[in-house]
Amino acid sequence: MIWNETKECMSRDEMTALQSKRLVKQVDNVYHSVEFYRKKMQAVGLEPGDIKGIEDLYKLPFTTKDDLRDNYPFGLFAVPKSQIVRVHASSGTTGKATVVGYTRKDIETWSESVARCITMAGLGHEDVIQIAYGYGLFTGGLGAHYGAEHVGATVVPQSTGNTKKLVTMMQDFGVTGIMCTPSYLLHIAEVIEEMGVKDQIKLRAAICGAEPWTEKMRLQIEERLGIKAHDIYGLSEIMGPGVACDCEFHKGLHVWEDYYLPEIVAQGTYEPLGDDEVGELVFTNLQKEGIPLIRYRTKDLTSISHKKCECGRTAARISRFRGRSDDMLIIRGVNVFPSQIETALLEMGGVTPHYLMIVDRVNNLDTLEVQVELDSDTFSDEIKEMEKLTKKIATAIQHAIGLAVKVKLVAPKTLERSEGKSKHVIDRRNLLD
């Protein structure tokens, strides 16, 4: 099923023409509406008239997450605040959030994007769709919700938390589709099995995202629940979930190119790369009004293909992610930067800021253990006090990153010292299977 055949199956020439027209308009818009972009373009001697089509895209300067933070909260907005109908925010390295704003039209664009994904997963207005992403500042819940309403499905805004209740409602409401993180869906599968209600579940399809997962995990979900599982991609800076999704052939995720112009650039040099070459994914918002970003560096590593897909869509496909070009980790759908842990330890005092994060996936749920070096002066001869210290560290870290962690105290100077942050993380999740 295809939600918007005109856009999803447009010929390459027509798509290029549409993208060029929109890009020219968008560049003109940000030059005049956002001081940050005007200054940035002027610094490299660019004026709106220099951008005549997507062939000129490479001339434009990049935008990074730091730019969003530096212009916190609304500095990159291109419309007056009176036109912003909603904001979302995600965590950043320094604790300062990156804030994005949406106009009424942006919400429509977003809903349309998610609607295309939902339809691609074979769901529509006859379906009952449970949204089991968190609702709130995180774009997952509301983004999926609006898309599901847009296709006319019956939406159950479940959010996360009480999984037994979720399963009971899944049974009672005859839920046929679900949108959540893949690890949470596997947890739901476990609860369904524990409750022994698998034969009373009508679930047909799942659209999962917000955290990296493997093809193996996708197949495991399909087999375990007897459903079709699809991978949805998005990031709040560009819109939220629904920027791309994979079709029934699962050979990459179709990007809604009429809204989000994708590029792949080489790591280090940032030179544009061709099809099937692995580099950093970069997006330009062609239609966004609230906070239109130009050449936003996602830090996600992937490759792109413009070949027509077996499903009939011509929308370009990005391959499964190969990792990230920075030190951000996505754990249970939450963005975590190692530096957040360091800051929390320093603020807490009484321990050294030497730590090691061990990320793993146990029973399909991401786990995070943080090893912290003990300070010779603050440790205690009493177990009771040591346990108190462990708990205090765990609470401080949980406050900083919003995730429960297991803290392990280790002897001083046992953790490897390094300037690079990579030495602070061991990721055992093996996401490339």
Added chain:
Amino acid sequence: MVKQLTVFIENRVGTLEEVTKVLSENNINIFSLSLADTSEYGLLRMIVASPEEAKKLLRDAGFSAKVTDVVAVRLENKVGTLAKLFDTISASNVSIEYMYAMATSKVGAIIIKVSDADTTIDVLKKNDFMVLDQESMYELN
């Protein structure tokens, strides 16, 4: 009051050996010890000759080590002695955090970490217990 040396022990093969090696190489005798173990780590508590020096040596060797005050009491090898000791301590409203024993060929002693060492020493002395100091502790050997 007696000085106790506490060392943080990671759950890893060879850690205890490394700690005791530092002490033996520097000719520091261990009179008594106890190991409190958790699933993640252990705390090795020891009564040693020259605890401050031992602490410094262990820290230099990369260990977390500290010195704390504990109470040491000499005990008769007789039925009911321990019960009487605990009765005395609890009567003064002091709680015991942990303890361990020390025995030589001649006598026994018990080392106790309490919430209030001064009160404990007072009441024990009043009740005719033989509370040991660092020197008399070493002399037991």
